[in-house]
Amino acid sequence: MNSRRLEYGAWALGFLLAAMGGFQYSLGPAGSSTLAAAGGSPTPPARPIPESLQIWAPRIAERNPFRLGRRPANVRLGQPEQLELANPPRPVLLLLGTIGGPPWRAVIGGLPARTVPLIVRAGERHNGVTVLSVTRDSAVVEGFDTTWVLVLRRP
Numbered sequence: 001m002n003s004r005r006l007e008y009g010a011w012a013l014g015f016l017l018a019a020m021g022g023f024q025y026s027l028g029p030a031g032s033s034t035l036a037a038a039g040g041s042p043t044p045p046a047r048p049i050p051e052s053l054q055i056w057a058p059r060i061a062e063r064n065p066f067r068l069g070r071r072p073a074n075v076r077l078g079q080p081e082q083l084e085l086a087n088p089p090r091p092v093l094l095l096l097g098t099i100g101g102p103p104w105r106a107v108i109g110g111l112p113a114r115t116v117p118l119i120v121r122a123g124e125r126h127n128g129v130t131v132l133s134v135t136r137d138s139a140v141v142e143g144f145d146t147t148w149v150l151v152l153r154r155p
Helices: 003-027 051-062
Strands: 094-099 105-109 118-120 129-134 138-143 146-151
Touching (some): 094 138, 094 146
């Protein structure tokens, strides 16, 4: 069979199926007649208004953000009086240990937004806290307008 004939056959089949679908669509759903028996004119199906629509329509109308009776708020959003934030509480930092030799690393507990201790080096920054220096038995940490000198506890 020639490829051109196959293409024409496919097009013809497509048009035939589309015409049949359009005809079925014009008849309406199966089992219901949209044509009146006497005049042959289509009649729209009668649908009752659901009760929920009758209940919700007044509520929707009174909450319309574009209604004429709506007035602007007395307090503007974003005014400095409303945006004052309390200073976050200062963390309780603990030097739990030091690791290695020069350069030293420190195991610090109580860092903000951390539930477990963290191993840090000098110069690292974690959640607003900067480690300035680490020695064999101490660490200097800066943040939240405070400088901590953390010292290892002696047993």
